[in-house]
Amino acid sequence: MHDAGRLGHSAAWELSSRVEPAVRDLVTFERRLARGSLCKSRSTRRENFAALDVPDRSCTIGITPNGNGRDTMSQHSPPASAALRVGILVDWRRSTRASAWPALLAKINRRIPVESINYPIADLIVAPHDDCDPAGLQAISGQEVLIVNWDAANGDPEFGAHLLLAWLRHRRPELLLWVRRGNVLIVESQATFGVPCQDAYDAAVGPSELPTSGLPDPSRPLGFRERLGSVCVRAASFPTSDGFENVDAQIRPRGGTQPAEMFPESATQLLTTELQDLDWGSMLYRGWFRRTSFGRRQLPWTTLVTTDASAGKRSTLEAARLGRGAIFATTMMLANTGQDRLVEAMLRCARGNVDHLPTPAAWTDTVRKYWKTGLSVVSGSAIGLIAGGLEDSHRTVGRILGPIGLSDPETMKSWLKIAFVPLGVALFELARRGMLRLRRSVLDYLGY
Known part of the structure; x- marks a missing residue:
């Protein structure tokens, strides 16, 4: 009897060991079927993901000569009439700072066709592995413009910014190659407690490329308020064509947002009282880029926008033309302050349209x-x-x-x-x- 019992248990265990994987595979199949990763058309899935405001995680698996599957989400040159593909790098979802980019890009879409998508890089990094959810640069290499949302790379672990910071630092060589192919990288204002975050700009464009201002007195953290401003002006090297001519000579906030809108839901609890008291709606820039001597930079930076004369004409927007693409780095809040004309001009630089951008003289x-x-x-x-x-x-x-x-x-x-x-x-x-x-x-x- 005992032998028969053991035999019965053994047979049951063997049957279970064979059935359970099949059941798991069936469940996985049903889940993918439900979310459309197997049978829905690509266009339908794009609409669904756009409605959810999360990345379209579809992928194409190609067959290499040795028969292995390979992610083939490589970039292809779209026709000139196709909508410009814009990816926005944002915080993770558990606590996120608001992004005003979708609304701003919707306004720009009336003049040039644009389609945008949010990429919470931190979520993609920590998410369970899925062959159709690559978390690396391959997942976004099909975009023609990448925008780093304000403070999304300032290293704050509460918002997952530490992971985006590390991702940018690690992927910088690939990003530079991606830019050279005719794409555009926009780094919006990155700050920690109102002070420009040097690590964020170093991670995105390289060490010592864009040294930033700090506190007037390191022992007084609230001194950052002395380096906030609401007025910028175009520099002498500011372009005068391809949309840049539509930017006002004086750049001011246009209907800026307030803390309750910029830090929704649980993110508001992470905002200190000193930052809540700021008038975010009238704040255009937070600090500036320091002047540098010859020899410290490797990229061909040119100053496009500065603070006004009262703040000493400090650089707040730098542009570097690389190959057929361009990088724009700024200490200004672009989307939250409604700078649609300036952003539109930057977007028009995609697809290799950079001849109008200034470059340092040969000498x-x-x-x-x-x-x-x-x-x-x-x-x-x-x-x-x-x-x-x-x-x-x-x-x-x-x-x-x-x-x-x-x-x-x-x-x-x-x-x-x-x-x-x-x-x-x-x-x-x-x-x-x-x-x-x-x-x-x-x-x-x-x-x-």
Whole structure:
């Protein structure tokens, strides 16, 4: 009886081990069937996802020569009349800051056809694995414009911004290649407690490319209010065609939103009292990009928009033309302040339409590459020649070389001038590097 019981249990267990996987597969099949991943047409699924305001997670599986499946969501050049595909990188859903981009793009859609979709990158990263839900760049490489929503990459773990920050940093080389193919990257204002988030801009475009302003006094966190503003102006290099001519000379907020709208539902509980008291509706920019010396940047940045004269003409919008595409980085709130004309002009740069964007002059590139070397050689040589011609130098060197019979004054003068040139160059270069480090330390301490 016991043997029969054990045999019965064994048979039942074996049957269960065979049936359960089949049941799980059937359940998975039914779930996919219900959500349309197997039988719905692609157009119908796009409509459903658009209604839900979540990414269209359909994917195409191609067959490689060795028979393996491969994600083939590569970018194809659409016809000029096709709607411009815009992807918006936003917070995860559990606590999210509002995005005014869909409403702004709907307004722009009256003039140029645009279709947009939100990508909560943090959700895609932590979601269970699904072959039809790739969380990497492949899932959004079909977009022609990518927009980083305000503060979505400021590193705040409450909103999943730490994952988007890491994703941007890791995917930066691929993003740059994507831009060069004729696409546009827009990085909206990224800040932490009202101060521009340096890590966010470094992650998106590279370290030291866009140094940002900090607090006037690091010991006073509320000092960030001194660097908020509601008026910007077009810079001298601002383009004058392809939609940019429609942007007002003075840029101001147009019907800005308030904290209750920008931090809906549970996100409001994460907003500090000091930030709730701000007049978000009239706030156009939060801080600015610092001025940089030649040689620190690798990308061809050009200032398009600055603060007004009362704030010292500080850069708030930088553009870099890369290959057939462009990057726009700003400390301004674009969608929340209704900057539809400015955003439209940026969107028109997609599909390789970047010839009208300004680039640094050729002589600027040359100076940027070689000015440090030239300055060190010229200045060091001058210092060496002067030092080599001083009588004190002759006497000092004469005392050193006298015992070996090399103290002839005339011979020594000629050799000293030659020998002091490389010595002067080396000393000047060391002094220059030391001054740069000191300057950087002072600026970091002062918050500039």
